[in-house]
Amino acid sequence: MQHDPDLLEALAAFKPVPFDGVVFRATRQNLSPVAASTNGGRWMVPRAAPVLYTSQQREGSLAEISFHYARMTPVPTKPVTVHRLQVSSRRTLKLIQADIASLGVPREQYKEVGLLRTQQIGAAVEYLGCDGLIAPSARWSCDNLILFPERLAIDCELEILESEEVEWLAWAKANGLYDHEEM
Template identity: 50%
Template structure:
């Protein structure tokens, strides 16, 4: 796969940071929370690179599930498993809206499902060897940590499941008065 040299130059000039803390990941009950996705999404196209989508806030992870599962007809009726994970990264990029604008991602369109540019960014980030990408959530007022498992060093355990809970995502929507398509979605 070839990458836009202007994009990789811009990304490689940005400062990196480490991350050590808890993140949240909501999954169907039968899915391993540490299993990366190949199915595509905002930061990686289908079968391009392995990613683990997480949120720095519990509600951020649930808002993602609520948005995506609400798109199905009929929507899934089963609850989700919300996992709290312990994560350590060594070389993570943190992009705020101003950075995204510089990378040709319009803030006004960030909440849509047009992922072409953000997928190019995510794939370039992984190609450059970054192990994480911290970005604003498109669905909740928080940040997400997109983890690139292939880039995590093998020296220490870097991802661990700390706890899990079963959450009825439809009840969560009601409790939070979350309006799919309105709350930043």
């Protein structure tokens, strides 16, 4: 993948920091919460580097999966599994909303789906050797931690602490994230 030299220069000005903490990941049932995806997403172009999307709040992980499930036809009705993970990384780049705007993503467009620019940013962060990216969630008032597992050092931690089954549809309705007609 070709990277924008101006974007690389702008990102290189940020200082990566270590991360050590608990994060949450909501998955469909029976999917490993530590299995990375190459399908792309907000912070990675499809078929590029593997990515593991997590949230620093349980509700953030549920809001993310609820958003995607609510857009499917038919809407999935099975519960999801929310996993609590202990994670450590060495070189994680933290971007706040103002940083993201300065990199070419206007605040009013941040919640949109399929933003090429956020994908370019994520790919460039991974290319620069970072093992993670902390960025605001587009779906909940919290930060998400996006991990690049191929960049994690061998001694970095990625441990499943606990898992719980959650009726995502009931949760989404209760939190105003699903208002479609009953199925």
